[in-house]
Amino acid sequence: MRSSTGAARRAPLNRERVLRSAVALADAEGIDELSMRRLAQELGVVPMALYKHVAHKEELLDGMVDVVVGEIERPDEDDWKPAVRERILAARRALLRHPWARRVLETRTAPTPTVLAHTDAMIAALRRGGLSVDLTHHVMHALGSRVLGFSQELFVDDHAAAPDPATRAALLQRLGETYPHVAEIARRAAHDEPSTLGPGCDDQFEFEFSLDLLLDGVERLHRNRWTPGQAAPGR
Incomplete structure (x- = not known):
C-alpha cells in the first residue's frame, strides 16, 4: 500500500490536489482500486471531505481525464x-x-x-x-x-493472456481451415510483445x-x- 508523507497529509485539500492524487493512485494501483474511500485514506481525510471538491465518482473520473x-x-x-x-x-x-x-x-x-x-x-x-x-x-x-x-x-480482449506457442499454432491451424486469409496475416505479421492490438x-x-x-x-x-x-x- 502506498503511503503519504505527513507534510502531504497536512497540505490544504483542494480540487487539484484531489484529482492529482486520484491520478497517482490509479497509476500505482489501477483504476479498479480507486474509490472515494480509498482516495480519502490516501489523502488522510474522511470520505465526506472529498465531496466538497468532487460531487461523486463520475465527476472524479471526468477530472482525472482532464488532468x-x-x-x-x-x-x-x-x-x-x-x-x-x-x-x-x-x-x-x-x-x-x-x-x-x-x-x-x-x-x-x-x-x-x-x-x-x-x-x-x-x-x-x-x-x-x-x-x-x-x-x-x-x-x-x-x-x-x-x-x-x-x-x-x-476482436481484441485486452485482458486475455497470450497463448503458448503450441496453443497458438493449433489455433492458427483451426483458423486457417475456415479463414485462410486471416490466418495468413496472423502468421506473417511481425510481433513484439506486449500489445493491445493482439498477442505481440x-x-x-x-x-x-x-x-x-x-x-x-x-x-x-x-x-x-x-x-x-x-x-x-x-x-
Whole structure:
C-alpha cells in the first residue's frame, strides 16, 4: 500500500490536489482500486471531505481525464500535417503514462472542457492548414479515438493472456481451415510483445502506420480541393 508523507497529509485539500492524487493512485494501483474511500485514506481525510471538491465518482473520473489530457504537449509546428501528427502522438504518450486512462475515456458520455479544448485545437490546426470545414469534419471522424492517443481495435480482449506457442499454432491451424486469409496475416505479421492490438503486435508501429495513412490521404484530398459528393482520388 502506498503511503503519504505527513507534510502531504497536512497540505490544504483542494480540487487539484484531489484529482492529482486520484491520478497517482490509479497509476500505482489501477483504476479498479480507486474509490472515494480509498482516495480519502490516501489523502488522510474522511470520505465526506472529498465531496466538497468532487460531487461523486463520475465527476472524479471526468477530472482525472482532464488532468491526463492537460499533460498533452502542444507542438511547436505551423504546418498542419506535422502539427496534427505530433499532437496525436503527444496524446498517445500521455495515455501510455497513465494506462488506465483509455478505459476511463471510453466510458465518458460527454467530453469534458479539457477534452473539448484539445479537440478544438486539433480542428484549428486543420483549418489553419486550409482544409475546408467539410473535409475537416470528415477527417475528425476518420481520426476517431486517435485524436486522444489510442485506437479502438476489433476482436481484441485486452485482458486475455497470450497463448503458448503450441496453443497458438493449433489455433492458427483451426483458423486457417475456415479463414485462410486471416490466418495468413496472423502468421506473417511481425510481433513484439506486449500489445493491445493482439498477442505481440507492435502497438506503436501500427498506431503510427495507420495515422500516417490517414494523414497522407487527407493531404491528397486537400491538394485535390475535395468537396462533399466528390469521389476520393483513385475511385
